[in-house]
Amino acid sequence: MKIILPILIALILVSCKKKQFESAITAGDSDAVPDVGYNFLLSGSYTNPKTYQLDLNHDGVNDVEFFNGSALVVSMGVMPEISIKTLHQNMEMNVDIRKDSIFQAYFYHWQYAPGGTRAFFHVNVTSCMKESAQYVPVDVKTTNYLIPMEEGDVLSNNDDFAQGTFHLATAEQHETETEFFPDSTVYHINQIRKSCFEFPENSIRYLGFRITDDDGQKMGWIEVEYLGGNQLRIRDWAIQQ
DSSP: OTTHHHHHHHHHHHHHSOOOOOSEEETTOTTTSOBOOOOEEEEOOSSSOEEEEEOTTOSSSOOEEEEEEEEEETTTEEEEEEEEEEOSTTEEEEEEEEEEEEEEEEEEEEEEOTTSOEEEEEEEEEESSOOSTTOEEEEEEEEEEEOOBOTTOEEETTSOEEOSEEEEEOOOEEEEEEEEOSSEEEEEEEEEOOOSOOOOSSSEEEEEEEEEETTEEEEEEEEEEEOSTTEEEEEEEEEOO
8 A cells, every 4th residue: 555655646746747848849740740731712791890719729619709800991982901810828929029110201291172172181191111312210119010921931939929819910000180260171181001011912921929828738731812802711720749
C-alpha cells in the first residue's frame, strides 16, 4: 500500500499537467497541425450582412466570428466591410503591431450656388501616405493588423498576438457636416481614408491564431481567400493536437 500511493499521486500529477506543444508551426502544413477540412463562401451585403462563428478547438465554445457586410459611404456608395473578431479572452489572432504615420491635407473651394448664395467647401483628408506636397504629418497611430501569411510562413509563440476585431476589408469612413450662416452656406466635408492596410485579393492566405484551453496553449491557422468585394472564402483551418 505504501508503494501504490506514491504511484497513484504521480499518475494524477502527470494527468493534470498541461501538454507542451511545439513552439512554431508552418502555414499550410497539415502534418504538424491536422486540418479540419472546410470550404465555405461567406458573402454578405448592405441590406443582408452575414456572420459566421467557428469553434476552432472543438470544445463546444465558438472562438472567432467572421462578419461580412457593407457600409454606405458618402460620395462613394456601398463599400465592403469584412472582419474577424475574437470571442473570448483565451483566443488571440496573430497581428502586426504597426506605427503608421498619419498625413493630413486641407482643400478649399469657393463657388456660387444657382441663387447667388456663396458656398465654401472645406475638404479634410487623412491618409497613411504623403500623396502630394499638401499633405503634412499630423500623428503617429499604433494599430494591430492581421498578418496575411503565405503557405510556408512560420508562426511562432514569439510572434505578436492580440484580441479584438480585425479587418480584412474596411470601407473608407466619411463624415459630412453642414453649417448655415446669415450670408452663406458653409460645407465641411471630412474624409478619413483607411488606406494603411490592404488584404491581398484573389490569393490564398493564412490567419494565424493562438488559443488556450484545458490541454494548454495551441497555435493554428485559418485558410482564407478574399475574392474582392464581399466575397470571402473560408477554406480550411488547423490547430495543434
